Amino acid sequence: MDSILVNENPIVYPKKRRRVRTDRSNTDEDIKDPEHTDLTLEDLRVITEESVEVDDAKSYVRVVITPTLPHCHVPHLIGLCIYAKLLKSLPARFKVNVRVAPGSHATEAAVNKQLGDKERIVAALESPFFVSLFN
Template identity: 80%
Template structure:
């Protein structure tokens, strides 16, 4: 594997101030509180970038609060990620990390959809096709390599 970073000097953005949240999974199927955009963002904001382990997806603005869509009534969550480069080689891996984190954190009634932002990646259609293939996602989430990475 090539150990050279593709994006050696990424832009690191300042963190936005928001509510303080304890890190706890929302596994109660019948939670009285509806799940909203901010709740999903706080589940995801501390995921480490696979290429820059000292930086989070929020630091690099791969995900933002605005890139999260939630419809609690319809049990639907969509996260749109924006890779740092048009030729980023790990957007599918980032998508899997997001998907995995949401599956572990949300009630099972939720349908999760993870996509690459339109026009943000050279192989956007191929990555979105991979992230939309539920059988591929399930197989990847069971792979020992990905289990180690996610943990």
């Protein structure tokens, strides 16, 4: 980003040992933090394996993100990136739900409202700015 960093020195956590991936798995698994492009959301524990719920039988995926700061200015952008990645990676039958963890952000309700607005999500995913960001 061109602006001043909000979280100049984030805590970087060690990556957990991963489960064995199947041949159907998408090998491009990391989403970079919008503010710290050399770090992934996993490095910062914005998203963890435990924060992802997948119900194959019900075709449902729920992801709970935890911003690094209570006043993080990009949780909606992070949520959109996750949403876009899942839509690209999962079969069309899956319903995706991305939310901010309870109590983790000052504007949690507003961010969750944005991430729950499917028309806004679709519009963002068609925006040239967001498409270039996702890619």
